[in-house]
Amino acid sequence: MAFSAVLTSEWTKIRTVASTSWTLATALLVTVAMGAGLCAVVNATFDTMPESQQIAFDPTQMSFSGMLFGQVAVLIFGAMVVGSEYSTGMIRSSLAAVPARGALLLGKLTVATALALVVGLATGFLSFFLGQALLGEHSTTLGEENVLRAVIGVGLYMALLAVFAMGVSMMLRNTAAAISILISFVLILPIVLSLVDATRKIAFYLPNQAGSAIMQTVSSPAVTSDAPYGPWGGLGIMVLWVAAAVLGGYLVLSRRDA
Amino acid sequence: MIEAVGLTKRYGAKTAVDQLSFQVKPGHVTGFLGPNGSGKSTTMRMILGLDRPTSGHVTINGSPFRELPNAQRHVGALLDAKAVHGGRRARTHLLSIAQLSGIPEKRVDEVLAVVGLQDAARQRTKGFSLGMGQRLGIATALLGDPQVLLFDEPVNGLDPEGILWVRNLMRRLAAEGRTVFVSSHLMSEMALTADHLIVIGRGRLLADMGTQEFIAHNSAGFARVRAADTDPDGRDALGTALTRAGGRVLQEPDGALRVTGLELPRISDLAHAAGVRLWELSPHRASLEEAYMRMTQSAVEYTSTDDPRAELWEQDPLALPAWEDEQAAPEVPRAAFFAPPPPGAGGSPFLMPSHPGELASTAKDSPEDTR
Numbered sequence: 001m002a003f004s005a006v007l008t009s010e011w012t013k014i015r016t017v018a019s020t021s022w023t024l025a026t027a028l029l030v031t032v033a034m035g036a037g038l039c040a041v042v043n044a045t046f047d048t049m050p051e052s053q054q055i056a057f058d059p060t061q062m063s064f065s066g067m068l069f070g071q072v073a074v075l076i077f078g079a080m081v082v083g084s085e086y087s088t089g090m091i092r093s094s095l096a097a098v099p100a101r102g103a104l105l106l107g108k109l110t111v112a113t114a115l116a117l118v119v120g121l122a123t124g125f126l127s128f129f130l131g132q133a134l135l136g137e138h139s140t141t142l143g144e145e146n147v148l149r150a151v152i153g154v155g156l157y158m159a160l161l162a163v164f165a166m167g168v169s170m171m172l173r174n175t176a177a178a179i180s181i182l183i184s185f186v187l188i189l190p191i192v193l194s195l196v197d198a199t200r201k202i203a204f205y206l207p208n209q210a211g212s213a214i215m216q217t218v219s220s221p222a223v224t225s226d227a228p229y230g231p232w233g234g235l236g237i238m239v240l241w242v243a244a245a246v247l248g249g250y251l252v253l254s255r256r257d258a
Numbered sequence: 259m260i261e262a263v264g265l266t267k268r269y270g271a272k273t274a275v276d277q278l279s280f281q282v283k284p285g286h287v288t289g290f291l292g293p294n295g296s297g298k299s300t301t302m303r304m305i306l307g308l309d310r311p312t313s314g315h316v317t318i319n320g321s322p323f324r325e326l327p328n329a330q331r332h333v334g335a336l337l338d339a340k341a342v343h344g345g346r347r348a349r350t351h352l353l354s355i356a357q358l359s360g361i362p363e364k365r366v367d368e369v370l371a372v373v374g375l376q377d378a379a380r381q382r383t384k385g386f387s388l389g390m391g392q393r394l395g396i397a398t399a400l401l402g403d404p405q406v407l408l409f410d411e412p413v414n415g416l417d418p419e420g421i422l423w424v425r426n427l428m429r430r431l432a433a434e435g436r437t438v439f440v441s442s443h444l445m446s447e448m449a450l451t452a453d454h455l456i457v458i459g460r461g462r463l464l465a466d467m468g469t470q471e472f473i474a475h476n477s478a479g480f481a482r483v484r485a486a487d488t489d490p491d492g493r494d495a496l497g498t499a500l501t502r503a504g505g506r507v508l509q510e511p512d513g514a515l516r517v518t519g520l521e522l523p524r525i526s527d528l529a530h531a532a533g534v535r536l537w538e539l540s541p542h543r544a545s546l547e548e549a550y551m552r553m554t555q556s557a558v559e560y561t562s563t564d565d566p567r568a569e570l571w572e573q574d575p576l577a578l579p580a581w582e583d584e585q586a587a588p589e590v591p592r593a594a595f596f597a598p599p600p601p602g603a604g605g606s607p608f609l610m611p612s613h614p615g616e617l618a619s620t621a622k623d624s625p626e627d628t629r
Contacts, residue, residue, distance in 0.1 A: 002360065009357035016350040017343060089341030093398060096306045096335045098358045099324040257309040 006098075006107030013090075014081065014111055023077035024119045027070045027158065032126045034066025039131040046138055059140040060150045060217040063131020067154065067215070068187075070123065071208065074116060074158050075182045078165025081112045082249075083175025095258050105253055109166060109246065113159050120158030124151045146217040149231065153214030156235065160242050161186075164207055167245025171252050204228065211238030259284055259437055260305060260406060264314030267300050267461075274300045276461040277314070282439045282454075284405070287432045289452030289469070290441035293554050297461035298441040299337070302410050305439075306335055318406055330359040334399035335408040339391035339415070344384025348375055348394055351383060356401050369397040374423075388415025396427070406437040413447060425451045445550035449473070459554040476549030481522055483529070484514040484538035492534040499532040500525065514538060 014020050039062055046054070085091040085108075094104060128151045132139035142148050169178035186208045193203035203209055204227050213227060213234030229237065260282035267275040275297040282288045292298050303309040305316050307323040318326060318333055326332055342351050352366045370376045373393040378386070383394065392412055399407055409428070413421045428451055432438045442448050448455060448469070455472050457465040465472060483500075485492035497507050497515060505520035517525055522541055529536050 005358055005360045009354045012350060012354040012357055013343075013346070016347065016354070017345045019345070084343055088343045089338055090343045092308055092337060093341045093355060094358065095308055096337060097330045097355050097398070097401075099307050099326070099329050257303070 003103060003107065006100075006103050007111060009094075010104075010107045010111040013108075014115065017084070019080045019084065020077070020115070023073050023080060024115065027073035027077065028119055028123045028126070030073060031064070031066040031070030031123050032130060034069055035063045035127040036066075036130045036134055038065045039063055039134040043134060043136050043138060057138065058217055059132065059135050059138055060128065060144075060147050061215055062135065063127050064124070064150075064154055064215050066127060067123075067157070067212070071158070071161055071186065072183060074120075074161045075165045075186060076179055077116065078112065078162040079169040079175050079178040079182060081108065081162075082166045082169040083173070083178055086173040087175055092258055101253050102250070105170070105250055109163060112166060113163050116162035117155050117159035121152065121155035123158065124154030127154065140217075144217070146231075150215050150217050153231065153235070157208075157211050157214060157238075160211060160235075160238050161208065164238075164242045164245050167242065167247075167249040170249025171245070173252070201228075205237060207238045207241035210234040210241075259320075260316065260318050260408075260439060261320075262301070262305070262314070262316040265301065265304060265311050265316055266313045267297070267304060267309060268312045274461050275304070275311075278458065278461065278463055279314075280456050280463065280466050282437055282456075284437040285432060285435050286453040287428045287438045287440060287451055288454045288456060289448035290439060290456050290458070291443065291445060291448055291550065292441075292458040292464075293443055296459050296554070298443075298458065299410055300461075301458075302335070302337060302408055302439075302441060305408060306333070306337070308337075328359060330355075330361070330402035330404070332402070332404050333406045333408070334402055334404040335410075336392070336395035336399045336412055337408075337410050339388060339395045342383045342391070342394065345382055347380050348383055348386070349379040351394070352397060352401065355398055359402055361401055365401060365403075369400045372400060373397040389417060389420050392416055392420070392424075396424070404436070407431060407439065409438075409440045411441055411443070413442065413444070421447070445547045457550070457553060464553055473549075476553065479518075480542050481517045481520065481525055482510070482514050482538060482540045482542055483517055483525055483536060484512075485529075486535040486537050487513070489535060495532050496529055496534045496536075499528045499534075503528050 042049075042062060046057075049057075085094070095101065098104065128142070128147075132141070140147055142151065165178065165182050168182055169175065172178045172181070185206070190203045190206055190209055193199040193206075210229065211234060213229065214231045216231065227234070262281075263279050265275055265278040266273070278297075278301060290298055290301070300309060301316075304311050305318065305323065315322065323329060323333060346354075349366060349370065352369065353363060356363070356366050367376070367379075370379050373396050375390065375393050375397065378390060383391070386394065392415055396409070396412060399409065412424050412428075416424060425447075428438050428440055432453070440448070440451065452469050455465060455467060455469050456463070457472075465476075467475070483496065485496050493513065493515065497509075500507050500515070500517055500520060503520060503524070505525070506518045508516045510516055520528075522539060526536070526539060529539075
């Protein structure tokens, strides 16, 4: 069986269910709209901000602040792409037609990741340009140092988050359970860990905390002194998390009865 | 050809399939029969490599399903009519499965036409009835034009016309030289569809034989013969004569005799020769359904406390007659062979008055009226 055949099939699958378009559209719209709104507010109130914040101000990262909510939709996308195969029993129909589990998994990951990357890049550029337009005199341009990396980083971050969600969902085989765990892991756990000084450092190594370093451009001591890694180092840590989740998912798929 | 050898599947302490060995040959419809929970679906899933056997193995055309190159072109299966994403349209569902093996899009429309779903091709499958789901599942199985086909309970949810269609489809596929393996819990359906039967209960093999052979083995007939009540010695004289002639005779509670091993005309002749008047001489044949239920009775997983079948296998006090001195194991010993009496007296299926005055006369006889 050719791998291209699996890719064609997975592409047909992913484009013919409604959840794909509404989760990805939500991710894009929420991120762009929230980012734009916050940029407008910051622009209006910049002079009243404390001086320390003014020095550390990162206009690029500011325009991506909608990602905090947009990433939830990305997690749901990843969880549903895999979880719906199990909840509907479609996985058995697929495996009864083609017994190559590894190829099926890889095909699904490839197609969904590529889609998330495209939507992520679109989100990054749209958020950036709209945000900068609203930031007025505090804005920056693509030509500035590190800015293009950060904008492309949005795409990479969203794609990796989607793969992470797919890996977790593959281990749990249940959309609802995967979404609950992912959201508490990505949104709630960092807040809980940062409440206590002793655990604050652990929060830096959570996948989304580490990965979001790629979307910052200003490495002022005021903001990044705590984080023990740079933008690419942070993304590397996220990649390790993602690899672990996918490996776990693969082991479950190949070992357990479908 | 499907070949299972010592196939066993355990879930914890529960053994779903126990040392199952069988062959499914091409050119025949092979029925896979068993009560609910007897391990049919688990066996099918093991054939398709979805479940790993705890021990033993099963091969399709000599190799395990997971190692078949281009599996969809060799094996087609309907396991679960509901195993589709409800949000996807019927045609795109089939297309996504077809594309896995590079099957052309034209074939998708072909199989949709074969199963009669061409008008529902653009509908989302969540709106499908169970019968439409079964048709979609059958279409999926047919996509790769495979030589080996597996269908798990394909007639569930189909209307009579659909059942007839499935029956003809199975027969046609087998006539084309394909291996067709169909599971069902309905004996009556399988008796019409399958040439060969594999019967399991509680995961164990109970029978593996041709359908005709199964019928011959399991639904042996008997004759009921009753001497005139007015002649007290008649019954014993008749019994002795029949036993001497090589028949096996058992006594039924109402005083009639149950005779096996002798044809009806011969029984009549023997009675005449013995000078016994007969009040009854009737042929009885147990239905295949009864034979199947008797075979699987001890293997039924879920039994209602109010099980109407209980009467089928409750041993009646069949007395061994006086002239039968040896305590032989009776060939056809059970009351199970009686077809359940039709509702209403006189064999009419419904209690209907035969003439208008009948109801009035019974009303007059009822105790309420005599008061």
